[in-house]
Amino acid sequence: MPIARDQQIPLVDRLSELSGGSYSPDVRRKYFISGPQWAYAYEGHALFHAPTREPVPFEEVIRALGEIGIPCWATHDTDVIPTNDLMTDRQTEIVARIGAALKSNGVRCSMVTCETFHHPVFAASSAAEAPEVREYSARRLSNVVDIGHELGANFAVYWPGTLGYMIQGAIDETQTLRWFADGINAACERDIIVAKERGRDTLKHCLEAKPFEPVSQIILPTSDAMLAFISSGLLTHPEMVGLNPEYLHELMWGAACRAALARAMLCGKLWHFDINDGYPLKHDVDLGVGLVNPLDWLNVLILLRSHNYEGPFNLDFKPPRTTSNHGVFKISFPTAVDRFITLWEIAGEAIDDPVIKQATDALKAGGGASGADSADDIFAANRELLSLHELIAHRLFQILIGQHKGRIFG
Numbered sequence: 498m499p500i501a502r503d504q505q506i507p508l509v510d511r512l513s514e515l516s517g518g519s520y521s522p523d524v525r526r527k528y529f530i531s532g533p534q535w536a537y538a539y540e541g542h543a544l545f546h547a548p549t550r551e552p553v554p555f556e557e558v559i560r561a562l563g564e565i566g567i568p569c570w571a572t573h574d575t576d577v578i579p580t581n582d583l584m585t586d587r588q589t590e591i592v593a594r595i596g597a598a599l600k601s602n603g604v605r606c607s608m609v610t611c612e613t614f615h616h617p618v619f620a621a622s623s624a625a626e627a628p629e630v631r632e633y634s635a636r637r638l639s640n641v642v643d644i645g646h647e648l649g650a651n652f653a654v655y656w657p658g659t660l661g662y663m664i665q666g667a668i669d670e671t672q673t674l675r676w677f678a679d680g681i682n683a684a685c686e687r688d689i690i691v692a693k694e695r696g697r698d699t700l701k702h703c704l705e706a707k708p709f710e711p712v713s714q715i716i717l718p719t720s721d722a723m724l725a726f727i728s729s730g731l732l733t734h735p736e737m738v739g740l741n742p743e744y745l746h747e748l749m750w751g752a753a754c755r756a757a758l759a760r761a762m763l764c765g766k767l768w769h770f771d772i773n774d775g776y777p778l779k780h781d782v783d784l785g786v787g788l789v790n791p792l793d794w795l796n797v798l799i800l801l802r803s804h805n806y807e808g809p810f811n812l813d814f815k816p817p818r819t820t821s822n823h824g825v826f827k828i829s830f831p832t833a834v835d836r837f838i839t840l841w842e843i844a845g846e847a848i849d850d851p852v853i854k855q856a857t858d859a860l861k862a863g864g865g866a867s868g869a870d871s872a873d874d875i876f877a878a879n880r881e882l883l884s885l886h887e888l889i890a891h892r893l894f895q896i897l898i899g900q901h902k903g904r905i906f907g
């Protein structure tokens with residue numbers, strides 16, 4: 498039987514209730530989760546897609562985050578301020594309105610980011626050959642630092658989506674990287690001045706890599722490339738610059754995201770993390786966290802919990818194109834948060850699991866071979882222990898689906 502239009506929202510609400518397992522807003526607020534303006538307000542548009550949803554102004558996004566229990570909000574400058582109003586009195590007015598909306602909904606601005614990919618001024622990237630484009634970029638980046646301090650943010654993120662090309666040969670990559678560094682340096686230098694004036698800490702400036710899309714070749718395609726860039730000597734304040742890896746961006750080039758995060762952590766640069774889901778070696782589908790790779794996600798969170806990652810988890814996903822504005826509010830955002838919290842808590846259980854603990858300890862203890870120079874003796878002494886790797890993997894699966902608590906199918 499067709500579901501009449503006026504019955505559809507009640508049906509969605511009833512089935513959401515029935516599905517259960519959701520956390521209260523107060524519980525959700527205990528986690529360092531941010532909801533980006535652009536994710537909540539995503540209208541369903543893309544290269545081959547016209548919008549399917551209504552625009553959502555920041556007042557409504559911030560109100561919804563407050564009601565759902567997402568404690569932080571993040572934004573690009575142009576998500577909330579029209580390009581031609583940036584750096585004018587209009588910007589001051591809008592930022593004041595944002596501050597008031599955050600305050601009245603009990604939401605905090607954790608991160609600001611400069612949009613350097615959508616407006617045609619950035620058609621040749623923020624580090625284009627034309628000097629006036631680069632001067633404008635430096636002003637925009639510095640302006641975002643000002644907005645960040647005004648709104649109380651602690652992080653600034655930079656995704657250089659157009660720093661590259663469709664067709665190679667026309668630009669010299671080494672030159673482009675030097676110019677890109679000039680922009681980041683301008684932001685850091687501005688930050689040092691503003692932070693001092695306001696008696697605040699400087700922001701954490703986080704670089705976000707993506708292997709391709711919108712341009713086919715991005716010059717800084719992976720988190721590892723970003724790490725090399727940070728330590729290249731081109732930055733005047735490398736200590737102020739770290740990473741914002743995105744789960745799917747690493748998967749897009751075929752990485753083990755967990756290993757990419759481990760490398761960033763070892764460099765002391767894992768500061769901010771965009772969370773979502775999708776498929777390896779495909780485009781940036783930005784699905785909600787845990788919907789495709791829950792076991793991989795569990796493993797990622799085990800790593801982060803084991804190493805006391807304390808940065809934000811930014812819900813950089815796109816509510817599916819067919820979802821209504823009500824669906825974004827009622828299903829997309831709350832369920833993404835709840836899957837994240839569930840996986841985070843399960844990760845805690847896995848870390849404390851006695852089977853995994855004993856297996857890991859045994860692997861580290863080794864078999865105690867006596868002949869230190871004999872490959873055969875060492876191999877023989879350890880022969881049975883390596884089976885524990887697969888047992889650990891099975892145990893993680895059991896913990897993920899609750900089988901360690903006795904759930905079996907008859």
Ligand code: 3MF
Nearest residue numbers: 610654655656707743781813
């Ligand atoms: C693109 C992204 C971006 C960045 C954002 C923050 C629109 O794939 O992931 O989201 O996260 O620009 O700098």
Ligand code: MG
Nearest residue numbers: 705743771813
């Ligand atoms: Mg992102």
Ligand code: MG
Nearest residue numbers: 743745781783
């Ligand atoms: Mg993405």
